[in-house]
Amino acid sequence: MNGNYGWGLPIQASTFAKEIDLGIYAIHGIMFAIFILWSVFFVYLLVRYRARPGVPSEHWETGTLQSMIPDLIVLGIEICLILFYALPAWSRIKMTVPPEGKSNVVEIVAEQFAWTVHYPGADAKFGRSNAALVDAQNPAGLDAADDAGKDDVVTVNELHIPLGKPTVVYLSSKDVIHSLFIPEFRVKQDAMPGMKIPVWFEPTLTGKFEIGCAQLCGIAHSIMRADVFVHTPEEYEKWLAAQHPQTQPY
Amino acid sequence: MSATATQALGPSKTTTGIPNGKLGVWLFLTSEVMLFATLFTSYIVLRMSAPSWPRGWEELNVPLAALNTVILITSSVTVVLAYAAACERDKAKFNAYLWITILLACAFLVVKSFEYGHKFTHHHFPSTSIFFAVYFTTTGLHGLHVILGIAYFAWLSYWAKDNWDHELFVGRVEYGGLYWHFVDIVWIFLFPALYLL
Amino acid sequence: MTHHDSHHGHGPDDFISKYVFSVDHKVIGLQYLITSLLFLLFGFILIMVLRWQLAYPDQPIPFIGNLILGSTGGVVTPELYNQLGAMHGTIMIFLGVVPLGVAAFGNYVLPLQIGAPDMAFPRLNMMSYWIYLPGGLLMLSSFIMPGGAAQSGWTSYPPLSIINPGQTVWLLAMVLIITSSLLGSINFLVTTLNMRAEGMSLMRMPIFVWAQFVTAVLLLLAFPPLEAASILQLMDRVAGTSFYLPAGLVVNGEALKVSGGGQPLLWQHLFWFLAHPEVYVLILPAMGICAEIIANNTRKPLFGYKELVGSMMFIGGMSFVVWAHHMFLSGMSASLGNFFLVTTMIISVPSVAVLTCLVYSLKGGSIRFTTAMLFALAFLPMFGIGGLTGLPLGITVTDIYLHDTYYVIGHFHYVVVTGSIIALMAGVYHWFPKWFGRKMSEGLGKLHFWTTIVCMNGIFFPMFITGLAGQQRRLYDPTAQLHNLTTQPLNVVSSVFAWLLFLAQLPFIWNFFRSIWHGEKVGDNPWEATTLEWACPSPPPHGNFEKPPKVYRGPYEYNVGKKAAWVPQHVAEVKA
Structure with a gap:
């Protein structure tokens, strides 16, 4: 029985375990990708724009729509997750009960x-x-x-x-x-x-x-x-x- | 008083033009609305999920509550008259109306205590049923608000003695009146919700 | 309600009215600061004891065990464990982070930033503190009362909370704390709306002020429902009502003598109706603080001021319609779950927008890595992790598995500890010179920063792994269940880092108190900042400004073309 458990998710022993795990893995994959990309950009900004003598900062407040891009990406991912994963799976697992x-x-x-x-x-x-x-x-x-x-x-x-x-x-x-x-x-x-x-x-x-x-x-x-x-x-x-x-x- | 403080703090010199006290009272009443709205929502939820719910008029004393409604509405009128008297700078009239308001509020509590006493002698306690739990909790909380109003008006009448010409005086009468109307309105919702439905 | 009579240019002279029952927003702010930092420390000590039991179940605490838990020989009993857990949550949130983020920083900084001489209602402000402190002390005193402290978790779900000992004091203390917060929020709202200096239009207010404003709205609207809910629970406990108790309960083999007819779910709805906005009460001031510090230390205007303001308002509004994502598995109708799934996903978008704006603000900057800036920068990725891990919890299906596991604990600690508390630390380093006229040591500050960040991640990251392995929260002894055995070493890792985190705070405590008297002396504006709080002396006198400031420009005018490196808001002409 202890073989059922490890350092990750336990073994899958029900029909919908795979479906739930798929969501957990996919979301973590997305999270990981977003975080890595974001971190690279973040570190780049910190190094590139560190204070250096004789280099002043730039005066600008708002760019174009580019600030919306991360929002739109996240929103898109979330809409897909809701429509193609959460709603159907939730209705199968929690909203319906077998006869x-x-x-x-x-x-x-x-x-x-x-x-x-x-x-x-x-x-x-x-x-x-x-x-x-x-x-x-x-x-x-x-x-x-x-x-x-x-x-x-x-x-x-x-x-x-x-x-x-x-x-x-x-x-x-x-x-x-x-x-x-x-x-x-x-x-x-x-x-x-x-x-x-x-x-x-x-x-x-x-x-x-x-x-x-x-x-x-x-x-x-x-x-x-x-x-x-x-x-x-x-x-x-x-x-x-x-x-x-x-x-x-x- | 330093120029700084007066300029920024004077009642008529706020950024929005609304006196601080007035804005504060309205915000306070907003939070009070949320408080009573929560209680009403809980009441609705509990009642809808209950298999049976007693008719208010069968368990409670409607004539006494109707009397209380009249008393509280009258006191709302007298508090407005007190405010009008304060605006007209008629001290005697102001005091008369303020004290009528206080007396009416006390009368409300006396009637309420008769109601409570009657329930207790018939062994109806908050623990008796969910209906009485709702009844005692909501009317009790409302009663606390009435007591708070009485305390405020009593303090106001005392404070008015020496501060009749204070720049904030009329405002304080008005804020007390706003609060009192709110207490009145809560009762106007409670009365049908508990006694008549 | 208003008392300006006592408002003179110079303050009162006697000790009591100057430092104890003061009506000066700065003194009250510092009172809140010290008190809430002490509560944070106390809540932290509770969890250090609790984490011993999690790491080494049923073993006596070495060295100090007999000293603090003499009656049990140093072993943490299940009763004590549950008390520690419930009180840790309650103290950290209601007595630590909220008073620190809202009342301490808000009180001190907000009136200065809008150019006001004080709060709108100084005496009400004093009352808020003097209701908060007894409320907090009452909460603490429950440990020594018969029955001990509350032991039903900070969420206090009935029926457990109604049959458990210790809960009555918790409820009474909560009513006091809530009342204090309500009075404070009214004060903040009126001050922000009514006390602004000439020229300080709404869209010239610093982001910190906006954050506090939205927070105050949330407090004003979300706290009364919890107050009502607490009153109902109090009635259930002391008057024998059954608002949250259905009929037919059998506890310990004996039928509970109550009328029944209540709904345990009602409490959960009312509680989370408060407690989800409460999450944003914890995080919005933190975002505001980070925005201030990032603008100041990048030496350039914030990216997307309007987007930030809009996002915060949107977050505030949406936070009232997401509460039941804490209740997907509570027995609430499953189709309601779909609604709250959608709203939860929607509210994540403005949070992403805030992070995006703060990160883009770095672009084109000339970044100074002060201690305050390091903390503010750390907020970004750490809050990012907290936000991202909210995703599988907000999705109904994955929440089935992750709900009530350590994954949840990891998630909200990343938000509140490495998010809010990190940002609040940034605020302490940033505004310390304004409070005391002296700077904190940068060297000790950086030591504090790096050790703290490492320890915090060491505590909370393993929780994601134990959570994925299925370890439930609030277990007295995780090893009592087979599925928790393999990941038990990670509980030890978390605990060790928790104890190390305590050591990492010692330089901060030393630095803080030493710098009050012996720190490097600084002028009015050591960070060369543009907002109004730096336009008055450090520390500001009673009444704050020598003469009422007049505002001519937006809050972050750094590097204005070739004319000047930075232009404060109250300066009319930009000198070439």
């Missing part, structure tokens, strides 16, 4: 300082949950009276998902603002108390990845982490079947 029928759906509830993952089980329906029922045996507070919850599975600080189809996470928080961050997937979304926010991603690699909290949430913010396990579909079914449904008596 639930074709996705793996889970709920994640963040709290100080843990991630509770709620899987709907075979019936694909989430059981009713109630914060008042939460205890050590029932971290999601599932209501035993609700039939839809009979086959539900709950894991704490572990997210298990299958390869090959998108996962839609309904993200919420019990107490303060947290932020679901999976570096390898290039996923980040704040968990806002009082809201249920859909987040989606489709893994491209099996293995173990990391969830971190990216929004200051209290004194144990830095240890609020979890593991993501991406299984092949068969392994995932096996894993799910082996789980003890949450509301059944032990």
